[in-house]
Amino acid sequence: AQSVTQLGSHVSVSEGALVLLRCNYSSSVPPYLFWYVQYPNQGLQLLLKYTSAATLVKGINGFEAEFKKSETSFHLTKPSAHMSDAAEYFCAVSANRDDKIIFGKGTRLHILP
Amino acid sequence: DGGITQSPKYLFRKEGQNVTLSCEQNLNHDAMYWYRQDPGQGLRLIYYSQIVNDFQKGDIAEGYSVSREKKESFPLTVTSAQKNPTAFYLCASSSPSGGRTEAFFGQGTRLTVV
Numbered sequence: 201a202q203s204v205t206q207l208g209s210h211v212s213v214s215e216g217a218l219v220l221l222r223c224n225y226s227s228s229v230p231p232y233l234f235w236y237v238q239y240p241n242q243g244l245q246l247l248l249k250y251t252s253a254a255t256l257v258k259g260i261n262g263f264e265a266e267f268k269k270s271e272t273s274f275h276l277t278k279p280s281a282h283m284s285d286a287a288e289y290f291c292a293v294s295a296n297r298d299d300k301i302i303f304g305k306g307t308r309l310h311i312l313p
Numbered sequence: 314d315g316g317i318t319q320s321p322k323y324l325f326r327k328e329g330q331n332v333t334l335s336c337e338q339n340l341n342h343d344a345m346y347w348y349r350q351d352p353g354q355g356l357r358l359i360y361y362s363q364i365v366n367d368f369q370k371g372d373i374a375e376g377y378s379v380s381r382e383k384k385e386s387f388p389l390t391v392t393s394a395q396k397n398p399t400a401f402y403l404c405a406s407s408s409p410s411g412g413r414t415e416a417f418f419g420q421g422t423r424l425t426v427v
Contacts, residue, residue, distance in 0.1 A: 209353065234416075241421070242420055242421065243403055243405075243420045244356075244403070244405075245418070246415050251414055300346070300361050301346065303355050303356035304355055305353065306356075
């Protein structure tokens, strides 16, 4: 069965600094991978997705993620953090196009002024 | 505008009562999902449905029931058998056959047992 592990339930970075949120996945087949963002008391919004095309995926709001099969990782990065990036971020995996989507436990990103 | 509508946004239930959360989508998506969110637990899958009149249990289906009689609708009933139902519930849909493998989410329903 597929699963994801997000390292660090809370991450703090200074405004303007690099954002790095870690995600490792487990899947018996080439996975579909996703990153979502959630603001308080709202639903989730898709940031980006990997579906076996380019390994470096660019998303909205300046975020990107790189699929590394050898490391079973799909870490999310952003070169320069903004205060508006403060939110909770979820990594998710699906074993194939028609399979259920499984989420990690989330990482809350704090931006320090 | 196309999207997913969850209602109500806030719901209060007395212990021992069943309650039904509504989820409607006009995206013409085949697949629909229900997740439960608790602080520090992430999103846990309750039920999912890939086509009308068919659904599968997720990781925490006990105490919940669903139906999928129409493509647009996927209501979730929280029964009295669910011992700790207070949580934030999220409905989502996707369209794998349409190339949209990602899930689109509603705004959630916060259920509180009083």
